[in-house]
Amino acid sequence: MEEEEQKKVIDLVKELVHRLVSQNPQNPNFENSLRYALRILSSRLTPSIAPDASAIAESIKRRLATQGNSSDALTFSDLFSKFSSKTGPGSVNNKWALLYLLKIISDDRKTSKAVVNSSTLLPNLPLNDSHLTNHFNGKESRKLGWRSNGVLLLNKDPENLREISFKEFVNLVKEENEVSEEVLVRDVLYCSQGIDGKHVKFDATVDGYVLPDLVKVPRATHVMVKKLCELGWLFRKVKGYISESMDGFPAEDFGTVGQAFCSALQDELSAYYKLLAVLEAQAMNPIPLVSESASSGNYLSLRRLSVWFAEPMVKMRLMAVLVDKCRILRGGAMAGAIHLHAQHGDPLVHEFMTRLLRRVCSPLFEMVRSWVLEGELEDIFAEFFVVSQPVKAESLWREGYRLHAGMLPSFISQSLAQRILRTGKSINFLRVCCDDRGWADAATEAATAAGTTTRRGGLGYGETNALESLVVEAAKRIDKHLLDVMYKRYKFKEHCLAIKRYLLLGQGDFVQYLMDIVGPELSEPANTISSFKLAGLLESAIRSSNAQYDDPDILDRLRVKLMPHGTGDRGWDVFSLEYDANCPLDTLFTESVMARYLRIFNFLWKLRRVEHALIGAWKTMKPNCITSHSFTKLQQAVKLQLLSTLRQCQVLWNEMNHFVTNLQYYIMFEVLEVSWSNFSNEMEVARDLDDLLAAHEKYLHSIFEKSLLGERSQPLYKSLFNLFDLILRFRSHADRLYEGIHELQARTMESSLSSRDERKTRRQTNHTSSEPGSWLSDGRKALTQRAGEFLRTMGQELGAVAKEYTSLLDGFVAQLPVQQHVDLKFLLFRLDFTEFYSRLHPNV
Amino acid sequence: MDPEAARTARESLDLAFHMSNMLDTGLDRHTLSVLIALCDLGLNPEALAAVVKELRREPSTSPPMLTTPPSLP
Numbered sequence: 010m011e012e013e014e015q016k017k018v019i020d021l022v023k024e025l026v027h028r029l030v031s032q033n034p035q036n037p038n039f040e041n042s043l044r045y046a047l048r049i050l051s052s053r054l055t056p057s058i059a060p061d062a063s064a065i066a067e068s069i070k071r072r073l074a075t076q077g078n079s080s081d082a083l084t085f086s087d088l089f090s091k092f093s094s095k096t097g098p099g100s101v102n103n104k105w106a107l108l109y110l111l112k113i114i115s116d117d118r119k120t121s122k123a124v125v126n127s128s129t130l131l132p133n134l135p136l137n138d139s140h141l142t143n144h145f146n147g148k149e150s151r152k153l154g155w156r157s158n159g160v161l162l163l164n165k166d167p168e169n170l171r172e173i174s175f176k177e178f179v180n181l182v183k184e185e186n187e188v189s190e191e192v193l194v195r196d197v198l199y200c201s202q203g204i205d206g207k208h209v210k211f212d213a214t215v216d217g218y219v220l221p222d223l224v225k226v227p228r229a230t231h232v233m234v235k236k237l238c239e240l241g242w243l244f245r246k247v248k249g250y251i252s253e254s255m256d257g258f259p260a261e262d263f264g265t266v267g268q269a270f271c272s273a274l275q276d277e278l279s280a281y282y283k284l285l286a287v288l289e290a291q292a293m294n295p296i297p298l299v300s301e302s303a304s305s306g307n308y309l310s311l312r313r314l315s316v317w318f319a320e321p322m323v324k325m326r327l328m329a330v331l332v333d334k335c336r337i338l339r340g341g342a343m344a345g346a347i348h349l350h351a352q353h354g355d356p357l358v359h360e361f362m363t364r365l366l367r368r369v370c371s372p373l374f375e376m377v378r379s380w381v382l383e384g385e386l387e388d389i390f391a392e393f394f395v396v397s398q399p400v401k402a403e404s405l406w407r408e409g410y411r412l413h414a415g416m417l418p419s420f421i422s423q424s425l426a427q428r429i430l431r432t433g434k435s436i437n438f439l440r441v442c443c444d445d446r447g448w449a450d451a452a453t454e455a456a457t458a459a460g461t462t463t464r465r466g467g468l469g470y471g472e473t474n475a476l477e478s479l480v481v482e483a484a485k486r487i488d489k490h491l492l493d494v495m496y497k498r499y500k501f502k503e504h505c506l507a508i509k510r511y512l513l514l515g516q517g518d519f520v521q522y523l524m525d526i527v528g529p530e531l532s533e534p535a536n537t538i539s540s541f542k543l544a545g546l547l548e549s550a551i552r553s554s555n556a557q558y559d560d561p562d563i564l565d566r567l568r569v570k571l572m573p574h575g576t577g578d579r580g581w582d583v584f585s586l587e588y589d590a591n592c593p594l595d596t597l598f599t600e601s602v603m604a605r606y607l608r609i610f611n612f613l614w615k616l617r618r619v620e621h622a623l624i625g626a627w628k629t630m631k632p633n634c635i636t637s638h639s640f641t642k643l644q645q646a647v648k649l650q651l652l653s654t655l656r657q658c659q660v661l662w663n664e665m666n667h668f669v670t671n672l673q674y675y676i677m678f679e680v681l682e683v684s685w686s687n688f689s690n691e692m693e694v695a696r697d698l699d700d701l702l703a704a705h706e707k708y709l710h711s712i713f714e715k716s717l718l719g720e721r722s723q724p725l726y727k728s729l730f731n732l733f734d735l736i737l738r739f740r741s742h743a744d745r746l747y748e749g750i751h752e753l754q755a756r757t758m759e760s761s762l763s764s765r766d767e768r769k770t771r772r773q774t775n776h777t778s779s780e781p782g783s784w785l786s787d788g789r790k791a792l793t794q795r796a797g798e799f800l801r802t803m804g805q806e807l808g809a810v811a812k813e814y815t816s817l818l819d820g821f822v823a824q825l826p827v828q829q830h831v832d833l834k835f836l837l838f839r840l841d842f843t844e845f846y847s848r849l850h851p852n853v
Numbered sequence: 854m855d856p857e858a859a860r861t862a863r864e865s866l867d868l869a870f871h872m873s874n875m876l877d878t879g880l881d882r883h884t885l886s887v888l889i890a891l892c893d894l895g896l897n898p899e900a901l902a903a904v905v906k907e908l909r910r911e912p913s914t915s916p917p918m919l920t921t922p923p924s925l926p
Contacts, residue, residue, distance in 0.1 A: 014894065017894065018891065018894055018896065021887055021890050021891050021894070022891070022904075024887050025884065025887045025888065025891070025904070026904075026908060028881070028883055028884045028887065029884065029904075029905065029908040029909055030908060042908055045907065045908070046904045046907075046908060049900055049903050049904050049907065050896060050897070050900045050901070050904060069876070073875075081875055084875065085872060085875055088868055088871050088872050088875070089872070091868055092865065092868040092869065092872070095861055095864060095865045095868070101865045101869065101889055101892075101893065102893050103892045103893050103895070106892040106896075106897075106898040107869060107888070107889055107892050107898070108872075109898040109899070109902075110888060110892060110898035110901055110902050111869075111872060111873055111876050111878055112876065113898065113899060113902035114876075114878040114879075114880065114902050114905055114906065115876035115877055115878050117902065117905075117906045118877060118878060118879060119877075
């Protein structure tokens with residue numbers, strides 16, 4: 010078999026040599042040629058390139074195309090496709106070999122064309138047709154070739170010159186490079202996965218992958234390896250962060266955002282692994298180069314690698330930066346930090362960061378969604394920017410939840426965050442305090458209106474508009490629902506009105522009646538007063554006034570409260586009314602708000618009491634015919650004294666009444682009613698509970714400021730109270746005066762009638778009254794004397810009161826314009842309408 | 854050899870000859886067929902090319918190239 014084939018080969022070679030040699034006219038020794046051919050054939054047993062027919066065809070085609078005859082190239086590729094489609098018996102088996110053969114022959118002919126031409130032409134020349142020159146034929150022709158075309162010199166002997174120099178170069182390279190490039194490429198590929206290569210290893214001291222100096226490679230390669238290994242260093246960092254975070258996960262509170270971040274990084278890394286796998290596969294394959302001289306290197310060189318690594322390097326660098334940045338951050342803060350890096354002009358970076366952020370933010374957005382629509386705070390790791398605090402129900406709204414500024418990512422604006430906070434808070438408030446279930450419908454409605462479903466994962470980073478619209482829709486509906494509940498179910502407005510009517514003494518008849526019946530009781534020392542009795546009195550006051558028609562629910566909330574009292578306090582000082590606001594309402598009527606209401610009440614109560622006292626004084630002071638008639642019988646001097654004292658008293662009363670009435674009017678109409686009307690308007694337009702709270706706060710504040718209860722009007726308030734005290738003192742003086750006058754009158758009447766009853770009367774008066782009655786016992790003269798004395802002391806006391814009053818009032822009026830509040834100007838205007846005070850004291 | 858195979862062989866040879874002409878190898882049909890047969894027998898095409906080249910250029914009995922054999926396999 011073997012021999013047979015061998016024989017066949019020899020036969021064929023013989024034939025070939027015969028054919029080739031017979032072409033030549035100079036027929037040399039056939040045997041020699043045959044031996045030569047066989048020797049050549051036996052010397053090369055394997056081809057130097059990989060058998061790939063199509064690659065060779067491609068190379069031929071390209072060469073034809075570059076030579077300028079593209080139609081030839083097309084024809085050739087057509088021929089080749091036909092040729093390669095011939096299969097089966099009879100076809101050429103070793104197609105690539107044939108093609109390669111053709112190619113080499115063609116190349117050879119081209120490189121030695123000049124020679125061949127000259128050598129083939131030469132024999133035809135008649136001049137050279139000589140056997141003698143035959144021997145030198147070749148040399149001759151070469152010389153001719155040199156002469157005819159100097160450029161051909163280089164092509165002349167390509168194999169020798171080129172191959173020798175190439176070999177020299179290879180030797181040089183081999184000497185210089187202990188390590189071949191393929192090995193380095195493999196090392197770099199390992200390094201970029203964080204694995205030490207054969208030569209390139211991680212050096213902890215330098216903190217990076219290094220190619221040791223001992224390995225002899227050119228400087229350029231050194232630098233390039235170093236550059237490429239940066240990727241490995243970055244990779245180590247990112248990988249280290251991921252494994253560190255994931256290992257410590259449940260133990261440390263790493264957080265869902267952190268987990269999302271890690272998983273996003275992991276995904277990026279797996280894409281990177283894919284690239285590396287492809288590169289590694291490529292590194293094994295040689296390039297299908299078809300050229301006999303250059304040894305075809307591996308596909309991947311360090312340079313190619315550096316091109317391939319350009320994009321992953323950018324990404325890896327970004328990831329490393331993020332990892333550094335996020336090491337200490339958690340939750341919203343982490344998302345915010347990553348977001349800051351996403352603001353980048355490079356579309357590659359931007360797109361990468363957006364992809365990353367979409368993953369990172371999804372837990373955060375999920376939290377927002379469930380918070381806004383369900384009021385659930387799914388935040389085990391404290392990553393959300395809303396923080397809850399365990400508080401009692403009444404302070405849930407104010408203190409239960411707050412924004413955590415550190416966790417607020419910068420792509421959510423402050424106002425949006427506030428909105429988010431409030432919406433969730435409203436839901437929780439409805440659920441906890443109002444015991445309401447209707448919000449769920451509102452939330453569903455909001456979700457459908459916003460176009461997102463209530464399912465999870467509906468929102469993502471970059472859809473801030475969608476988020477905003479969802480929040481806005483939800484907030485609108487939930488807030489509306491909450492206000493509805495507050496207004497309709499819990500009757501907030503009615504309660505406010507009730508407070509105004511009872512605590513702010515807006516219900517006149519009720520206050521009047523209450524004042525009348527509790528007055529005597531409150532004059533007792535504070536420690537002897539029973540609050541039960543007062544409660545009973547309050548009850549009767551309600552029943553006997555128009556208040557009885559009010560809602561019993563509201564009336565039930567009205568209570569008497571006695572404040573802690575010191576020694577010497579009277580009932581007046583400790584008495585106050587209280588309004589009991591229960592669960593959802595106590596968010597609005599908190600303890601501090603109620604304390605302020607209480608202060609206002611105390612002030613108003615005192616004002617009322619003073620007014621009441623003045624009215625009481627008027628009742629006794631009213632001039633009538635009986636009194637005026639009775640004085641006619643008095644002595645002239647005493648009568649004059651009496652009249653002047655009475656007049657003094659009347660004038661003082663008038664002055665006080667003017668002041669108190671105007672103050673009362675001012676408080677009631679310019680303060681309370683105006684504030685109330687503003688508050689009502691604001692209540693109408695309030696869109697959420699915060700608005701309502703603000704409106705209520707404003708209402709209280711304006712009352713406080715205008716009625717001199719504020720911080721700044723402390724001195725004014727004090728002088729006002731001194732005035733009130735003085736008026737009350739005046740009341741007692743006036744009472745005493747009129748009591749004395751009545752006694753005197755009675756005595757005068759008595760003495761003017763018969764003296765028969767005198768003794769009896771004297772005994773009676775002696776019995777009943779001790780001091781003022783004493784002057785009745787003496788005779789008419791003594792009586793007159795006594796009366797004169799009494800009136801004098803009374804006149805003096807009244808004069809002292811009047812003087813003090815004038816000075817206090819002056820002080821008060823002088824202080825009024827100093828106040829900032831514009832409404833107090835109206836009070837001054839009202840008090841000093843006739844410019845009486847300002848004319849009296851031009852300096853004011 | 855059945856007629857089908859013969860036809861395929863002839864067509865293949867035609868095509869190869871076409872390509873050969875296009876590449877300007879200067880081979881005639883018969884020589885080409887001999888070369889194809891040798892290739893099919895597994896001979897190294899590089900060696901065959903060398904033979905063609907040498908024998909065509911150096912028809913003389915003592916080629917100078919004999920002393921410098923081409924690169925070893």
